[in-house]
Amino acid sequence: MIETSGHLGPMVELFSRAAVFKGIPQNAQKRFCELAGTKHYTKNDIIFKAEDPCEAFILVVDGLVRVSRYSALGKRITYLLAGPADPVNLIGPFTGAPRSYVAEAAQNSTLAFIHRKAFLAMAFNYPQLIINIIEILGQAVDSSNSRILDMVEKSVIQRLIRILYTLYKKFGPVLNFTAEEIAELTGTTTESALRVLGRLRRLGTIEKSRGQIRILRADALLDFDGEELWI
C-alpha cells in the first residue's frame, strides 16, 4: 500500500456525494476531507482483518472493497461491497473495538482514512451525520435479515438471481466477479453458482467469460423475483 497526501478538490466532491455525509453543511464536509489521508491498495491486499482494533473511519475513494467473514472452517461469506463514496466501517469508529470482519481490496483501490478520535470529535457536532450512519446501519440489518429469510425459503437460483440484480443496479451490466465471489454473496458453493450461471447463459440472460459476467437482459432477472438487497 502507498500513502499519499493528495489534492483536496476531487475529494471534496467525493465526500459531498457520499450518503454518509448527505445533508451536512459543505464546509463541514470539507473539514472532514481535510482530516483524511489516503492509501492505495492493490487487488487482494488486506485492509483490516478480524481482531484488528479499529483506528479509523474508512471511505472508499476509488475501487472496490469486499467486507466478509470467515467461518471456523475457512468458508467465506461476503456481506458488503463498498464502492466509491461508500463507507467501509461504521461501527468500529464509535467503539474502537475489533470486529470479526475482514476487508480486502476486491480491485486496486484508493481509500480515505480519518482517525477515529478526530472523526468522533467532529461527528457529534452534526446530528444529521449520526442519523445517516444509523440509517445505513439499518439498511445493513435489513439486508442481512432479508438474506436470512431468503436462505430459509428461497432456492439457490432465486437467491443468486437476486444477487445478480443487486450487483447490476450497483455496478451496471458488466460485473467483474468470479463465480466463487458470486457464491460467497449468495451463500452457496462455487459449483452450484456455476450451474445456475450456466443455466442463465443458456437462457440468454447473461454472458460470461473468465472473471466477468455481463447482464444481457436485466428484466429477465426481475421476472424471477422482486426486491433488491443492500450490498
Place this chain on the structure above:
Amino acid sequence: MIETSGHLGPMVELFSRAAVFKGIPQNAQKRFCELAGTKHYTKNDIIFKAEDPCEAFILVVDGLVRVSRYSALGKRITYLLAGPADPVNLIGPFTGAPRSYVAEAAQNSTLAFIHRKAFLAMAFNYPQLIINIIEILGQAVDSSNSRILDMVEKSVIQRLIRILYTLYKKFGPVLNFTAEEIAELTGTTTESALRVLGRLRRLGTIEKSRGQIRILRADALLDFDGEELWI
C-alpha cells in the same frame, strides 16, 4: 392495551440498568424517564407492524416483545426477543420511517414510550448514548450475519442448539416457548424443530411440556458448538 402514567421510582432503576443508557449521567437517565409514558399489552397484541411509521422510542419495562418479519408467503422469522430494559426499536426513532418488522407481545408486557422528537432532542446531547445505540446495532448486524453463516454451513441441529443455549443465557433454564417459536428463531420448520427437540429430550439434555422447554444440562448444549448469538 392500557395506558398509565406510573410511578417514577422503579422506572429510573430500570433505565439505569438498560444497556442503551449505560454510562450517561443519572440525572439524564431520570429525564428520559420523565419523558416516558407506559402501556400494557396482553400476549399476542401487536405493538407495531410493518409499514407503521415510527413515532416513539420503545423500551421494554416488563414482559417480552418479539420482533419478526413475515415473508411474502406468510412465513415468520424472529430476529429479536426484547426483555426488560431492552430497547425494541433503535433505528426508527432516528429516521421516523416505517420498517418491515412486526413487534408483538410474546407475553403480557409493559412498555415505555418516548416520543421520537423528544427522544432525539435529548439524545444528541449525550454522545455516549449514541455510541451505545451504534454498538447495539453492531451486535444486531453481527448476530444476523452469524445466522447467515450458520444457515450456510451448519445443520438444523447445531443451529437449534445454539438458539437454545442463547435463550438459556438470556432467560435461564426455563424457556416458555413453543416449538414453533423456536423454529422461527432457528429458521426451520416446526416439524424439524420438534424432531431435534425430541432427540434432545431422549438424550436427557432438556425436558419439555406444552409451551415450555426446560434445560437440564446446559453444558451438553455447549458440547455441540461454541459462540452465542444476540437475540
Place this chain on the structure above:
DNA sequence: CGGTCCCTTGAGCCACTTCAACTCACGTGG
C-alpha cells in the same frame, strides 16, 4: 365436550452439497 392449538411421528422426495475429473485461459520462468 367440542374446538383449537400444540406436539409427535412416519414416509417420500428433491434441491443441494460433495467428490471427482477434465478443460480452458493465462502468466511465468526456463
Place this chain on the structure above:
DNA sequence: CCACGTGAGTTGAAGTGGCTCAAGGGACCG
C-alpha cells in the same frame, strides 16, 4: 517460445438433510 502451473470454469454421479405432506394424540379453553 514452449512447458508448466495455477486458478477458473464445467459437468457428472452419488448421497442425503431436511422439507413437505399426512395423520393422529393430547392438553387446555370456553
